Amino acid sequence: MSFESARPGIPTRNPGFLPMIIDVKAVRARYERPRVYYLHRQRREAREAVEITVRTADRLPISSISPALFVGEVPLVEYEGAGPNLYRFFAFDFAKLPQGDPISLGWPYLPERKVRTNFRYQPRGGIPVA
Amino acid sequence: MYLYDRKLSGVQSKKQAITARPAERNSYYPDRGISGFGGRGEGSGSYVWTSEGLGEICVSPGVSRNDPTALNLSPVATDDFSAPARLTLRGTSYQVKGNVFYPGQSSGPRALFNTSAVPGGKAPIVFIAHGQYHTFREKANPKHQRGLNPEPRTNKFEEIANHKGFEYFQKLLAQMGIVSVSVDCNELSGAKGLRDVSPSNTSDRAELVLNAIKHFQSLNSGRDPIFGGHIDYSSVGLMGHSRGGEVVLRVAERLAGRRDVKVKGVLCIAPTEEGWTSGKPTGFAFMTILPAADLTNVLNDGAKFYDQASADPFKCQLYVHDANHNFFNTQWILDDADYWAFDAPRPQLIQQRKGTKVMDKEDQKAILKAYGCAFFRTVLAGPGRRLAHYEMRKFLEGLEIPPGVARFRDVHISFERTGSTTVDDNEGLDIRRNTRGQINTWAGGLTAQRCEFALTGCNLAKTGGAITINKTFYGNTRGMVARSSLKSGRFKWVLGGTMDLSGREIRIRAAEVFDGSSVPVGATGFKLGLADARDKRGFVDSDDVGGLPRPYDRSADDLTIIGRDFTKTMLKTLRFPVSCIVARADPGFDPKKIRAIVLWMDRNDGRELAFDQLQIV
Numbered sequence: 001m002s003f004e005s006a007r008p009g010i011p012t013r014n015p016g017f018l019p020m021i022i023d024v025k026a027v028r029a030r031y032e033r034p035r036v037y038y039l040h041r042q043r044r045e046a047r048e049a050v051e052i053t054v055r056t057a058d059r060l061p062i063s064s065i066s067p068a069l070f071v072g073e074v075p076l077v078e079y080e081g082a083g084p085n086l087y088r089f090f091a092f093d094f095a096k097l098p099q100g101d102p103i104s105l106g107w108p109y110l111p112e113r114k115v116r117t118n119f120r121y122q123p124r125g126g127i128p129v130a
Numbered sequence: 131m132y133l134y135d136r137k138l139s140g141v142q143s144k145k146q147a148i149t150a151r152p153a154e155r156n157s158y159y160p161d162r163g164i165s166g167f168g169g170r171g172e173g174s175g176s177y178v179w180t181s182e183g184l185g186e187i188c189v190s191p192g193v194s195r196n197d198p199t200a201l202n203l204s205p206v207a208t209d210d211f212s213a214p215a216r217l218t219l220r221g222t223s224y225q226v227k228g229n230v231f232y233p234g235q236s237s238g239p240r241a242l243f244n245t246s247a248v249p250g251g252k253a254p255i256v257f258i259a260h261g262q263y264h265t266f267r268e269k270a271n272p273k274h275q276r277g278l279n280p281e282p283r284t285n286k287f288e289e290i291a292n293h294k295g296f297e298y299f300q301k302l303l304a305q306m307g308i309v310s311v312s313v314d315c316n317e318l319s320g321a322k323g324l325r326d327v328s329p330s331n332t333s334d335r336a337e338l339v340l341n342a343i344k345h346f347q348s349l350n351s352g353r354d355p356i357f358g359g360h361i362d363y364s365s366v367g368l369m370g371h372s373r374g375g376e377v378v379l380r381v382a383e384r385l386a387g388r389r390d391v392k393v394k395g396v397l398c399i400a401p402t403e404e405g406w407t408s409g410k411p412t413g414f415a416f417m418t419i420l421p422a423a424d425l426t427n428v429l430n431d432g433a434k435f436y437d438q439a440s441a442d443p444f445k446c447q448l449y450v451h452d453a454n455h456n457f458f459n460t461q462w463i464l465d466d467a468d469y470w471a472f473d474a475p476r477p478q479l480i481q482q483r484k485g486t487k488v489m490d491k492e493d494q495k496a497i498l499k500a501y502g503c504a505f506f507r508t509v510l511a512g513p514g515r516r517l518a519h520y521e522m523r524k525f526l527e528g529l530e531i532p533p534g535v536a537r538f539r540d541v542h543i544s545f546e547r548t549g550s551t552t553v554d555d556n557e558g559l560d561i562r563r564n565t566r567g568q569i570n571t572w573a574g575g576l577t578a579q580r581c582e583f584a585l586t587g588c589n590l591a592k593t594g595g596a597i598t599i600n601k602t603f604y605g606n607t608r609g610m611v612a613r614s615s616l617k618s619g620r621f622k623w624v625l626g627g628t629m630d631l632s633g634r635e636i637r638i639r640a641a642e643v644f645d646g647s648s649v650p651v652g653a654t655g656f657k658l659g660l661a662d663a664r665d666k667r668g669f670v671d672s673d674d675v676g677g678l679p680r681p682y683d684r685s686a687d688d689l690t691i692i693g694r695d696f697t698k699t700m701l702k703t704l705r706f707p708v709s710c711i712v713a714r715a716d717p718g719f720d721p722k723k724i725r726a727i728v729l730w731m732d733r734n735d736g737r738e739l740a741f742d743q744l745q746i747v
């Protein structure tokens with residue numbers, strides 16, 4: 001999936017101009033100081049998570065609603081910038097992530113139109129990696 | 131346009147319709163100061179001649195002589211603020227800062243507080259949170275905006291002062307004696323740093339606003355030369371736009387129960403709803419402004435807040451056709467459609483809207499100014515304050531139209547307040563029972579069902595006939611969808627015993643249901659009426675009280691830019707004065723002995739209509 005249209009003058013149908021993913025790395029991280037996040041308004045702390053770092057062809061749009069990284073159909077909405085076109089998504093409830101499912105970028109309100117990639121989420125050696 | 135007999139079918143046979151009498155044009159609401167009928171009011175109403183004379187009116191609201199923006203009690207002073215202590219959130223430090231506008235002894239920066247403009251020298255205060263947006267723009271090409279400064283070593287880009295986007299509104303508040311503080315959330319906007327864009331930053335922004343509140347409390351309680359002793363924290367308002375809308379709702383919930391800060395009202399403009407609040411605004415007046423042509427928050431999430439909000443003391447929703455997401459904030463100069471393309475950044479992909487013509491920036495500002503002032507003047511009025519020398523709630527209730535926005539035909543108001551008698555809120559699963567525990571019946575080719583009015587669609591089991599269930603709605607409530615295959619289709623809500631409804635209004639939220647494919651040509655409607663103890667009846671047509679709202683067709687833009695059509699059904703509150711029904715009723719009709727409210731679907735066009743919140747007011 002690309003930003004550019006197939007033919008000149010024909011706009012892309014990529015919703016919200018989400019960039020293509022060009023690389024994915026996942027590591028299981030443990031935190032000395034608990035990492036704070038929120039789930040359904042509840043403040044939570046995590047000692048470990050799977051961090052999925054995504055390099056994109058362009059930056060993510062800045063919008064009132066945040067894009068999400070989908071592992072299969074599970075959206076990960078907690079993320080931070082990690083560098084130019086580099087984003088680190090956090091999966092705190094990583095035990096529930098479906099192994100082997102495709103990784104996609106999308107909007108929470110448009111899950112059916114997420115931008116699919118050839119990257120898949122697969123654990124190796126007991127540590128989930130993509 | 132004064133008096134006319136449009137749509138008096140069924141009336142002329144019983145009452146004599148009259149022609150225009152200019153001298154009497156304002157005689158109906160002498161206390162309301164209505165100056166005439168134009169804009170939304172024009173062409174949608176009728177008068178009838180009764181035995182008491184020209185005394186009944188069935189009309190969409192008229193344009194008021196009173197302008198909610200016009201109260202001018204003081205020069206406007208301003209200042210920038212920066213709290214001495216930084217706020218640390220999840221390991222990152224932020225500066226609590228922003229701007230403040232207030233009634234001053236003179237205009238300009240840091241003037242002394244104008245104590246004579248507010249009773250007791252204390253003014254109510256409003257805190258404002260802007261939304262998530264870019265934080266830098268190219269000086270030579272302001273439409274080129276970025277979340278980070280791409281060339282920090284040059285002077286090519288400048289910071290976007292997102293918090294200054296509501297100064298036009300803050301100035302109005304200040305001149306009417308209300309302090310307003312707009313919190314600079316740029317350190318949590320754009321793409322500057324960690325935790326900048328993910329939804330957790332809604333929570334962080336709320337902490338920033340809470341600390342701004344705390345900062346001004348310290349100024350008020352201390353010896354600050356401007357604000358010391360001049361802020362009334364028992365009258366606090368909150369306003370937020372986009373992500374800021376959800377932020378201020380979270381702030382209000384965090385402040386619930388506090389004795390030192392009393393939130394009286396929250397105004398959310400195109401708010402997000404990402405789960406950072408209970409979703410049920412409670413304990414204060416609530417208002418939301420929803421731009422129908424919003425291509426950023428396409429789900430119009432504020433409708434969910436409205437549906438779930440407490441009506442104590444009141445709640446109000448404006449659904450504004452042709453308004454976009456961005457133009458309420460003057461710093462957000464890109465239409466939503468352009469925004470995506472610039473953001474990419476692929477300027478060559480700038481999308482021209484194909485199906486909607488977005489209203490001018492000044493028009494959107496006018497809507498916020500008029501209704502926003504009416505809202506805060508209502509909720510922040512206090513003893514001795516001149517904010518509500520005229521009952522501002524009338525504008526929010528749809529009883530009158532502010533003169534500055536009368537030109538907009540499609541500002542659709544939903545309104546509900548405490549003290550109303552709910553006949554049917556459709557929350558029960560059995561459509562044969564209404565909220566009063568009485569029976570509902572239907573006949574004459576009408577079919578009806580209750581279902582969820584939500585994005586997920588109308589998905590409860592149907593009752594009484596074949597109604598498709600793949601319709602979706604903005605909002606989050608349960609309502610009734612009805613259709614009639616004949617002109618005689620009727621639905622009756624039995625009240626239980628008889629009720630005296632003299633001088634009352636019947637209100638019902640209603641809309642034409644979007645069928646999921648296209649918006650048909652031409653409007654539709656219905657009649658609503660009353661049946662008395664002897665089953666004598668009177669009806670008023672929805673066209674005579676402002677008309678049934680149509681789905682706002684956004685398919686062309688949505689399909690081009692987003693890839694899916696988000697056209698959905700959105701209800702508004704229609705008001706049926708009982709006096710108007712009486713004027714059109716059978717001879718001998720007695721409004722003091724009403725047994726039932728009756729819906730008459732007489733159009734025979736096969737369209738489905740949505741209904742909810744049938745109330746007696």
